[in-house]
Amino acid sequence: MPDPADSHGLSELPLETMVACHECDLLMLKPQLQSGESAECPRCGYELYRHRHQVVRRSLALVTAALLLYVPANFLPIMQLNLLGQSSQDTVWSGVLGLYGTGMQGIAVVVFLCSMGVPLLKLLCQLAVLLSIRWGIGRSYGLLLYRIYQHLREWGMLEVYLMGTLVSIVKLIGLADLSLGFGLACFIGLLLLQVWLEVTMSPHQIWEALSGEDAHAGH
Structure with a gap:
């Protein structure tokens, strides 16, 4: 203390x-x-x-896993709905397109930014910052990107989107034949990885490593 x-x-x-x-x-x-x-x-x-052990190595592993899950989480079917002989598969991306196509362009843009755009930008910023520390290059750009990441943290709302999806599933289960898709598992995995990454990527150690004060952040 x-x-x-x-x-x-x-x-x-x-x-x-x-x-x-x-x-x-x-x-x-x-x-x-x-x-x-x-x-x-x-x-x-x-x-x-x-003070966490091997912050950079562990964070790099998590951010790489999250980026690998990003595409299936957003473009694979979250659920398949069968109603009166008609079948439809819904993904995060199809939800954005559906909102845009029904005249709610503003809401579609907000959903896209909060569920797809900002989370991806956050992951890319984290990856660039960690590689900057790992390879010892571009520290000034790393500092800028980490500041940008700190401002983006409040805009990624995957948990809100997931909660809305779960509420929709509960409401639709009694009205139609509903089956969950692999995209939902990937989406939940992406959310959990991002939470784990937030905990692992200790801010004070990252700032110190970027400023050159902590030369052993990745060990």
Whole structure:
């Protein structure tokens, strides 16, 4: 647990040696953590950050798996509906096209951005940032892309889309012959991988690695 910085000598300390609590704004000296350890605010108990083992390698594996699932999750059938002799297969992409074709272009654009566009852009930004750290090149571009990623985090809403899909499945199950497709499993897998990636890709370690402060982030 870090000690609060001495206010008398606070102005003389380098900024990279200090950390501020996101909850109570307490300014304190940044502790040196070993793998698996976490730092907590001594005033409010908020976890400031956790030092994770092999962050870059594990994150690269997760982001690669998520990118492999992206295409089947969005373009393979989520469900197949049979009603009065007519059969239809629905995918995330066909849902966007359906909204656009029925005159709801604005909603179609929002659904596309939140369920397909932004999640893909986030994954590509994460991949570029991790490769920049892994290969030790383009750190300035890595810093820019990681800032962009931080602003995109609130716009990827796969969980909202999944919840809407599950609600639709529950409502349709009593009205028609409904069968779930492989695309739904891929979509759920993509969502879980992105959540796991958010947890694994420790922000403070990524920032330190991009700025050159942590040379062992991937080990």
